[in-house]
Amino acid sequence: MSANIDLLNKLVHEDFEIVDLTHDLEEGIPSCGTHARFGRILHESIEWGDQFTHAALVLGEHTGTHMDSPNHHIPNCDHTIDKIALPRLFGRGAWIECDGAEANSQIGIEAIKDWEEANGPIREGDFVFFHTGWDKFWGVHPECRPFEHDWPGIDRECAEYLRDRGVVTVGTDTLALDYAPAPLDQCDAHDVILGAGMTIIEGLANLTKLPPVFYVVALPMKVKDGSGSTTRVLALVDKNA
Numbered sequence: 001m002s003a004n005i006d007l008l009n010k011l012v013h014e015d016f017e018i019v020d021l022t023h024d025l026e027e028g029i030p031s032c033g034t035h036a037r038f039g040r041i042l043h044e045s046i047e048w049g050d051q052f053t054h055a056a057l058v059l060g061e062h063t064g065t066h067m068d069s070p071n072h073h074i075p076n077c078d079h080t081i082d083k084i085a086l087p088r089l090f091g092r093g094a095w096i097e098c099d100g101a102e103a104n105s106q107i108g109i110e111a112i113k114d115w116e117e118a119n120g121p122i123r124e125g126d127f128v129f130f131h132t133g134w135d136k137f138w139g140v141h142p143e144c145r146p147f148e149h150d151w152p153g154i155d156r157e158c159a160e161y162l163r164d165r166g167v168v169t170v171g172t173d174t175l176a177l178d179y180a181p182a183p184l185d186q187c188d189a190h191d192v193i194l195g196a197g198m199t200i201i202e203g204l205a206n207l208t209k210l211p212p213v214f215y216v217v218a219l220p221m222k223v224k225d226g227s228g229s230t231t232r233v234l235a236l237v238d239k240n241a
Helices: 002-015 107-119 156-165 190-196
Strands: 017-021 039-042 056-060 066-068 089-096 127-131 167-172 199-202 213-220 228-238
Touching: 002 017, 039 213, 089 107, 107 156, 156 190, 190 199
Parallel strands: 089 127, 127 167, 167 199
Antiparallel strands: 017 228, 039 056, 066 199, 066 228, 089 213, 213 228
């Protein structure tokens, strides 16, 4: 057992660089208009003379960098966040550069095919993340307002291509995977991805610090019957690649 632990430590600490793809949770971060904003209420503090420091957190299931489970959008679905199979929270990752995508635009299948031409095919079990450049607008209220409006997203054909490839998770640096003007009853990317039992990660950070291919660890909270969860997303980059 100790030999296995030593090997794991070597792999993680010596052979891989760890990149955090998660935004900080703090008051005033971006939120969808219908969702609860993050709040932190200090209840005890060593500085107040208490023995411990602790605070209450107020947050929606889709706060900050977060994962959507299929029941977030699919009717009569019991595929909740607590039922996401553990092997689907780890895997190979690929990020696709779409920086410069126009506001309110849809990203098409060409972006994926360009990536595949340069890096090889998207594989079954992959995480595929899109970097639109919208992460530059992330901030604390009121500076976060541009992030909350007019973001680009992927179109239906793009989502269907990834579904047919057997991808497990599709992610983005924007507030939602569908583009901002999408009507709530016509969210093509959510329809396709969540309808196939896949998951979505929204609000990713630091994608430009990664090579095209890496490994992903994405750990949502185990919320009973939850429709999603704030998620710590880490990338492991092979130093020897």
